[in-house]
Amino acid sequence: MNTDIRRIVGLLGQIHILHRIYVHRALLATDIYFGQFPILEYVEKHDKCTQRELADTLQVSAPSIATSIKRMQKTGLLEKECDEKDLRCTRISITEKGRDQMLQCRRAFDAIDKQMFEGFSKEETAVFKEYLSRVISNLTTDEFKGKTMFSLIETMTNEKHVQRQGKEESI
Structure with missing residues (x-):
């Protein structure tokens, strides 16, 4: 492989790590975890939305959203209430x-x-945005087309979980 390309990939990794460090530090001053911020932004803009709307918008599983909502209720970031017209439905604020x-x-x-x-x-x-968009396009197979960053993170997390389970079963 071309050493320039290897160096660029290393630099992208370094950017990612530095960015995550700064984001992590910013989050430490709050009760918010990394994946909760987009939920808060969505709910703030779409008051009284449902968990299904959140899951669909962020392209993550309903159980994943349900877990996050429960945690965020416990820390006082979100609240749920029954829909006045449909008691089976809960609304998030x-x-x-x-x-x-x-x-x-x-x-x-x-x-x-x-x-x-x-x-x-x-x-x-x-120009930088265009270059990065081309890199993403080169990496985006049919499996990942149209996925949000959050659904990609969920995919990665699920694959790690499956891999860990496989290792534990082989022991």
């Missing part, structure tokens, strides 16, 4: 605490993004 912490994270994430692209012109940013 963001609490004031959830909104405050989501906005705190949004400001921190925007600052991280700004720092990351410090010194880049609009043209350079557009």
Whole structure:
């Protein structure tokens, strides 16, 4: 393999790790975990949405959303209430605490993004975006077409779980 390509892949990995460190630090100041932030943003914009809407929008499993919602209720970020017209359906709303912490994270994430692209012109940013889009396109097989970042993370997590189970069974 070309050493330049290997170096670029290494740099992309380093960017990913540095970004995750900064995001992790920003989240430490809140009761929010990494995967919960997009849930809070969605619920804030779509008050009284259902778990199914969330799962469909983020392209993750209903059990995954249900687990996150329960955790977020326990920490006071979200609340659930029965639908007035259909008692089998529950509606999800963001609490004031959830909104405050989501906005705190949004400001921190925007600052991280700004720092990351410090010194880049609009043209350079557009070209960089195009290059990254081409890399993603090259890696996106039919299996991954149209998937959100969150559903890709869930796929990766599920594959790790299956792999771990396989190792445990072979012992």
